[in-house]
Amino acid sequence: MLRRFIIPFFVLLLPSIALAQPDPAEFQLIFGNPDGSPLHVGIGELIEVPMWGRTPIGPDTIISMYNSLSADGMAIAEQDSGQCPDTFAVFGVDDCPVTPISPYMLRFGPQFYTNGDTVYICSFLMTTVDNPDFIGQTLCPFSNGCHPSIWGNQDGTRQVEPTMTFGCLYFAYLEFVPGDANGNGEVNGVDVAYLVNYLKGFGPPPPEPILQADANGNCQVNGVDVTYLVNYLKGLGQGPIRGDCQ
Numbered sequence: 001m002l003r004r005f006i007i008p009f010f011v012l013l014l015p016s017i018a019l020a021q022p023d024p025a026e027f028q029l030i031f032g033n034p035d036g037s038p039l040h041v042g043i044g045e046l047i048e049v050p051m052w053g054r055t056p057i058g059p060d061t062i063i064s065m066y067n068s069l070s071a072d073g074m075a076i077a078e079q080d081s082g083q084c085p086d087t088f089a090v091f092g093v094d095d096c097p098v099t100p101i102s103p104y105m106l107r108f109g110p111q112f113y114t115n116g117d118t119v120y121i122c123s124f125l126m127t128t129v130d131n132p133d134f135i136g137q138t139l140c141p142f143s144n145g146c147h148p149s150i151w152g153n154q155d156g157t158r159q160v161e162p163t164m165t166f167g168c169l170y171f172a173y174l175e176f177v178p179g180d181a182n183g184n185g186e187v188n189g190v191d192v193a194y195l196v197n198y199l200k201g202f203g204p205p206p207p208e209p210i211l212q213a214d215a216n217g218n219c220q221v222n223g224v225d226v227t228y229l230v231n232y233l234k235g236l237g238q239g240p241i242r243g244d245c246q
Contacts, residue, residue: 023160024160024163025163027053028052028162028165029052030054031069031124031167032049032166033050034118036165036167037167038167038169039167039169039170042174043135044130051122052120053118053119053162054114054116055112061153062111062153063108063152063153064108064151064152065107066150067104069144069145070145071103072101075134076126076127076141077127077128077130078126078127079125080126082123083125084121085122089107091103091105091106094145096145102145105121112151134171135173135209137170137171142167144164148161149161149164173245174208178215178241178242179213179240180240181198182207191213191229195225199221199222211245213225215240215241219243
């Protein structure tokens with residue numbers, strides 16, 4: 001119900017008047033990291049997707065914002081409202097049949113004026129899907145929302161659709177103890193037996209991420225890890241190593 005009343009009010013407040021309309025390229029709205037690097041996230045995790053804005057050098061001051069984002073349902077399970085450094089923002093989710101998840105942020109005041117700098121606005125809170133196949137992958141699930149993002153100037157005579165940039169998500173490997181084949185947080189002889197049974201086809205694979213059974217850090221799980229663990233547990237070799245696996 002919130003969407004049906006807020007959006008028409010916003011459009012009425014900011015009529016499109018052909019008076020020296022601002023250049024959209026000079027107004028930037030960035031979702032994600034402002035430097036373009038992907039956000040590092042986990043599977044099934046509540047994440048924060050920051051919004052950053054930039055206004056040109058000059059007198060243009062933004063007093064109202066409607067920022068809309070579409071999130072691909074393949075990578076994002078649900079939208080969990082948002083957060084702001086001030087209390088002037090309202091968050092919701094548009095009921096759009098063409099986009100699985102389309103959160104929006106509506107903000108009236110205080111003035112937003114960056115003079116050419118990139119400044120943090122607010123964040124959307126979302127939950128990623130719990131899919132271990134995404135671990136180690138970079139996905140780009142964001143795009144324009146089903147309603148365009150619109151910024152309005154202080155006297156309500158002009159509005160602009162800011163130029164939008166969408167960041168990506170890197171699904172990082174979960175925290176784990178290398179060499180812990182059974183996933184109980186410890187490395188001992190039980191892990192050797194667990195790994196042997198798995199490699200011989202007599203037991204289940206290590207819990208996700210499977211590379212926690214990689215004892216020597218070469219980003220593979222095989223018999224070499226069994227030998228490595230045995231030597232370590234007998235005091236004949238160094239401890240398990242977490243590999244830099246991408």
